[in-house]
Every structure is written in C-alpha cells, then in structure tokens.
Amino acid sequence: MRLYTEQNLAADQAVALTAAQAHYLRNVMRANVGDNVLLFNGRDGEWSSRIDTIRKGAGTLLPQRQRRPQRPEPGPWLLFAPLKRAPLDFLVQKSVELGAAALQPIQTANTNTGRINLDRMQANAIEAAEQCERLMVPEVRPAQKYTFLLENWPKDRYLLVCAEFGAAQPIDLMLRNAPPDSAWGILTGPEGGFLPSELELLRNRPFTRMVSLGPRILRAETAAIAALTCWQSVLGDWHEGRPNSHEPSTPKL
Amino acid sequence: MRLYTEQNLAADQAVALTAAQAHYLRNVMRANVGDNVLLFNGRDGEWSSRIDTIRKGAGTLLPQRQRRPQRPEPGPWLLFAPLKRAPLDFLVQKSVELGAAALQPIQTANTNTGRINLDRMQANAIEAAEQCERLMVPEVRPAQKYTFLLENWPKDRYLLVCAEFGAAQPIDLMLRNAPPDSAWGILTGPEGGFLPSELELLRNRPFTRMVSLGPRILRAETAAIAALTCWQSVLGDWHEGRPNSHEPSTPKL
Numbered sequence A, B: 001m002r003l004y005t006e007q008n009l010a011a012d013q014a015v016a017l018t019a020a021q022a023h024y025l026r027n028v029m030r031a032n033v034g035d036n037v038l039l040f041n042g043r044d045g046e047w048s049s050r051i052d053t054i055r056k057g058a059g060t061l062l063p064q065r066q067r068r069p070q071r072p073e074p075g076p077w078l079l080f081a082p083l084k085r086a087p088l089d090f091l092v093q094k095s096v097e098l099g100a101a102a103l104q105p106i107q108t109a110n111t112n113t114g115r116i117n118l119d120r121m122q123a124n125a126i127e128a129a130e131q132c133e134r135l136m137v138p139e140v141r142p143a144q145k146y147t148f149l150l151e152n153w154p155k156d157r158y159l160l161v162c163a164e165f166g167a168a169q170p171i172d173l174m175l176r177n178a179p180p181d182s183a184w185g186i187l188t189g190p191e192g193g194f195l196p197s198e199l200e201l202l203r204n205r206p207f208t209r210m211v212s213l214g215p216r217i218l219r220a221e222t223a224a225i226a227a228l229t230c231w232q233s234v235l236g237d238w239h240e241g242r243p244n245s246h247e248p249s250t251p252k253l
Helices: A019-028 A085-097 A118-132 A146-151 A171-176 A196-203 A220-234 B019-028 B085-097 B118-132 B146-151 B171-176 B196-203 B220-234
Strands: A002-004 A036-040 A046-055 A058-068 A077-080 A102-107 A157-162 A183-188 A208-212 B002-004 B036-040 B046-055 B058-068 B077-080 B102-107 B157-162 B183-188 B208-212
Touching: A002 A019, A002 A118, A019 A046, A019 A058, A036 A058, A077 A085, A077 A220, A085 A118, A085 A220, A085 B220, A102 A146, A146 A196, A157 A220, A171 A208, A171 A220, A171 B220, A183 A220, A196 A208, A220 B085, A220 B171, A220 B220, B002 B019, B002 B118, B019 B046, B019 B058, B036 B058, B077 B085, B077 B220, B085 B118, B085 B220, B102 B146, B146 B196, B157 B220, B171 B208, B171 B220, B183 B220, B196 B208
Parallel strands: A002 A036, A077 A102, A077 A183, A157 A183, A157 A208, B002 B036, B077 B102, B077 B183, B157 B183, B157 B208
Antiparallel strands: A036 A046, A046 A058, B036 B046, B046 B058
C-alpha cells in the first residue's frame, strides 16, 4: 500500500488521511491499525508508516522510517492537445509511469476545445505515481495556447517535436547526439495536425528538434508515449539500476 | 478511408464488402459510389479502389491502382499474459501501431485464466492496422502455455524479457549490441509475476535477453509497449523515412 500526501513527512509526525484514502485503505485494501503504508509527498522521500487510527472517512498514519530519500526526477515536460477521455486517461497514466515531470495541455488552431478535466488528470496522475513507486507526482498544468507556450519557451530547454511531415531525423539518432543532462519538453500535435503557420513557429526556434517515429501513423497518445519511452531509454534514468529491495507492488486495476 | 480485406487484390477484380464494412462506409463515413477507398490484405500491397456498388449490408469495391507494394514487416512477436479488457484493448491497438508481427497470449502459473476474447483482439488489431496504414494485420494467436512456448521456442529467434528482478541490462544497451536483422519476441510477465521456476526456464536458454526498463514499476501493458518502442527505434524500421505522399489519415475515435 502506497499513498501520496500533501503533508510533511517526518518521524512520528501524524499524517491525516483524506476521506478517499481512508476509504481505500479500509474498504478496498481491508487494512487495519498497525498495518504498514508507504507515504511520499514529492519533497521528503518515501516513508514507511504505520496506520495509527482508521475509521469511516478519516484516519492517521505515523511515519516511522525514511525508506528512500527524495531525489530529482528530471523527466521531460509532455505537451499535448486535448484528447478524448479514454486516450487521455491512458496518456496520463503511462506518462507518469514513464517519468514525465509535467503534463501540459495545449490549445492549437485544430484543437477541439472541449474543456479538459484537470481534476481527473490530477487524480489519475496521483494514482499512477502511487502504483509505479515514483517519489513525486508530475505537475498537471492548466491548458495554454500553443503560440504563447512557444513564444515563452525557456531558452535552456529543448523541445522534441513528433513530426508527421517535413524534415525530421529518426528519434534514436537525434537522442543519441543530444547533450547529456539537458532539459526537455516533448510535443505531439493535435489529431487534426498543426497548421503550416504553427509548424513554421517550430522551425524558426533554436530549441526545437523535429523527430520521426517510423513509417506507421501513430495516434497522438501513442506518439507521446513512444517519444517519452525513447527519451528515458537513451537520455533518462533507464541506464541506472532499479532501486533494490522493492516489495512487489499490488496492482489496483 | 482504408479497409482490410481477406480477398485477393488485383486491378478491376471486384472485392465484396462485409456487412460491417458496408455499414461503416455508408453510415459512418457517408461514402457513395465512386468514392475512393484504400484496400490491403497483407499479401498484395495497398490498392486505391473505387466504390462500385453500396447498399445496406453489402457492396463492392474495384481496385484500380496499386499504391504501395507489399513488403515484409519483420516486427517482434509480443508474448503477454492475459490482461483486463481496457489494458488489453490498449495493448493490442498500440502494439499494432508500433509494428508487432504477432500477438501471443500466454498462460503462466500466476495467470488469471479468464478466457481471452480472441475475436475482440482480432477486430481491434484490424481496426488499428487500418488506421496506422500498415500493410498487414498482426497474427492474433490462441493462448499457449508459457512452458510449452519456451520449450518449443525457435532457435533462431531472440526473446527480449522485461525483467523486474535479477540480472538484467538496460534495454538500450542490449538492443544496441544486438545483431542487425535478427528475429525477436518480446515477453512481459503476468501481473502477479513469474514463479522462480518460470524465471529459471528463461535463464537457462541461450536465446533470452533479460532487460530492465528503468527504476519505476511499469504495468504489464506499459512494459510491453515500451519494449516494443525501443526495439523499433533501435533495431526496427524507425531509421527509415516515412513513405511519401500519404493522405492525412482520418482518426475514427
């Protein structure tokens, strides 16, 4: 059992459960006072904690021992146009597992501007982070206009663009020649594609790197996940070992 | 509009629509006689075809010009334990987009042997192949016992194993040192993990390559898709250019 909390974590400082967490521990996991729960908050590492009190809708945990220290998770920001509910749920879950640092919905000319449910994205991100043993929950950012984002893009951050058309190099080749320890964003286009003027905005920026993802047409969410996978495999933390002595995780699905 | 058919494709040889295809063209796409449809069957390449007749539940197409010749798609076989419906739908769709050559459900000791719906897998594979512009539909194989598969594994095919525990090298390192033009399978474990005896069966085989996918715990379907992505990016066809003059595809979602 592993839970995210917004509260501080320190030995023997009680952490209050939310009503949803108390319900999950009590009714889904059938947990009782004394049972062990892992807690993380994105700042204080991961703590072995004991259930001190639990009842309907409330409860407290007592952190006992820091099991893993906090460490930076310098994954890419993921920029994507809004998707329908199922592909978006999927994209959020998978991008958390694959170590994205932030999720940034974008609005383009061809974007169906159905309102994006940030609360649902946030809840999915938290659940995925709990499951995959991350020490932080990626930041879920409010939607921004694509042109505004591009015009205000940080100078020291590359932007990997999954390009369906035009001059692009194979993603493997580009990543292999990228500077180590560099900061990145990953951008996939909307289902309707970018306008030529939107593509032009990318071509004229020194930070963009246009890459191709092979000869098949990938859905927007597939492209995002595939690019993130390649990034982690070549530039990210997949060359490091797995932290040892993990207890097997319990899938909640 | 792009459809898979089991019939032969040759100029001016009529191809009969299934009732579902006629419904899709007529009622979903609002297509009429004379409209263009791309056809493929996994043997004869892709053909520009014209709707010759169409009515409720039936119709015929006339192939006119071969637009792309058939070419081999030597992607990996994907071996996976049964999953719940949503993750399985997702795995099938994404693995088709990412160029798997065959989908092989496996039964392990820790597999929940809920019957796997092969018809649903097949329908999802066809739809994904139509969408992503592949020239073949991956073979959907009936479930097999893991031990049987391992004992009868072809000697000339490597098996990439997504390993949660034990000695494994980073997937990028392994793929980069793999022989080019080699044949592969990709195996992900069941949600409950392999038994030690099942893992032993992998360790003693010369064709297995145990790889790690970084420090986070990936769900079974995420691991399969991530491994397939890395394979395509390093060993597969992602170093080739995209075939030119694609018409933009129309997402069916």
